[in-house]
Amino acid sequence: MALFDALSIAGSGMLAHRKWLDAVSDNISNINTPSRTSEDAFKERMVDVQAVNYGQGDGGVKVAGVTFGSGEGRVVYEPDNPLADANGNVKYPDIDLGDQMAELMMAQRGYQANATVIDRATDAYKAALQLGKG
Amino acid sequence: MTMIEDRTMTALHSALTGLSERQRVTADNIANINTPGFLAGRTDFESALKAQISGGDTPTISGGTVARSLEPTNTNGNNVNLDSETVIATETGLRYQLALNALDGKYSLLRSALKTT
Numbered sequence: 001m002a003l004f005d006a007l008s009i010a011g012s013g014m015l016a017h018r019k020w021l022d023a024v025s026d027n028i029s030n031i032n033t034p035s036r037t038s039e040d041a042f043k044e045r046m047v048d049v050q051a052v053n054y055g056q057g058d059g060g061v062k063v064a065g066v067t068f069g070s071g072e073g074r075v076v077y078e079p080d081n082p083l084a085d086a087n088g089n090v091k092y093p094d095i096d097l098g099d100q101m102a103e104l105m106m107a108q109r110g111y112q113a114n115a116t117v118i119d120r121a122t123d124a125y126k127a128a129l130q131l132g133k134g
Numbered sequence: 135m136t137m138i139e140d141r142t143m144t145a146l147h148s149a150l151t152g153l154s155e156r157q158r159v160t161a162d163n164i165a166n167i168n169t170p171g172f173l174a175g176r177t178d179f180e181s182a183l184k185a186q187i188s189g190g191d192t193p194t195i196s197g198g199t200v201a202r203s204l205e206p207t208n209t210n211g212n213n214v215n216l217d218s219e220t221v222i223a224t225e226t227g228l229r230y231q232l233a234l235n236a237l238d239g240k241y242s243l244l245r246s247a248l249k250t251t
Contacts, residue, residue: 006154006161013165020168049169051162055202059162061169110168113216117161120223124157124230128150131234132241 005058006121012052012060013114019063020047020107028100034076034090036083041073042093070094138244141192145183146237148193152179153230155197160223163214171211174203174219 023045030042050064072094079088139147156177166172179198186193207213 005158009158009161009165013161013167016165017168049166051166051169051172054172055175055200059158059165059175061165106168109216113164113167113220116220117164117223120227121157121161124154124227127231127234131238 004121004125007118007125009058009060010114010117010121012062013117014111016047016049016061016063017107017111017114020049021104021111023047023066024100024104024107027095028097028104030093031095031097031100032092034078034081034083034092035073037075037085037089037091039091040071041091042095043071044069044093044095140240143237143240144195145187145193146233146240148179148183148195149233150230150237151195152177152183152198153226153233155179155200156226157223157230159200160219160226163219164216164223167212167214167216167219169212172214173207173212174205174214175200176203 027044033042035041046067046069048064048067049061052058052060052062073091074094075089076092077088078084078090081090083090156179159175159177163172163174177198177200179196182196182198183193203213205213205215
């Protein structure tokens, strides 16, 4: 057990949730990014999280990797678009804004919960540091 | 048992260690609130401490044992509840302060004994 464990664990939780927020904001900002029909559409980015030493050791959470969604997209007829092919089609990413907003809220609330843990832990550690001062 | 540290203080020390372990486990649970397949950890140091005190032994300083919660999981196999974790965190924080205050009281008794000439 390391000193001030709760702080580093909550810190790892904040980091993981912030990376999730980053991925969601990237997905939302590219929700209307067109691409050529010959190429992949923008792929939704999903963060995979994993417990650190689950059930043993110090604990915490880490981002284990990223999974990309399908690049298939949906084909839209937009002959004015400079990226349009001979038939006047372009591809838009097939990302659901509702899903992304739900994930945004989950990531945000998770981040806040971890920030609260840091507050609580700091209070307890501060009190412990006053021990024996009389 | 020494002159400075009696059984009460060892028991309080043990409680502080157990409570700080529970605080660590709660932080771990909240950090993993969105981790698929994560089961919340539950710390128990009270039963061992109680057995040692009622048996008349000097308590050992230990963080207790961590078991995994058997509560039902949600669709991603995670069973961390933010509300119960918050309650545990609040209660653990208050009990930690209480044990610290009690230990502080013992220390101030010792200090006043040392000051007497």
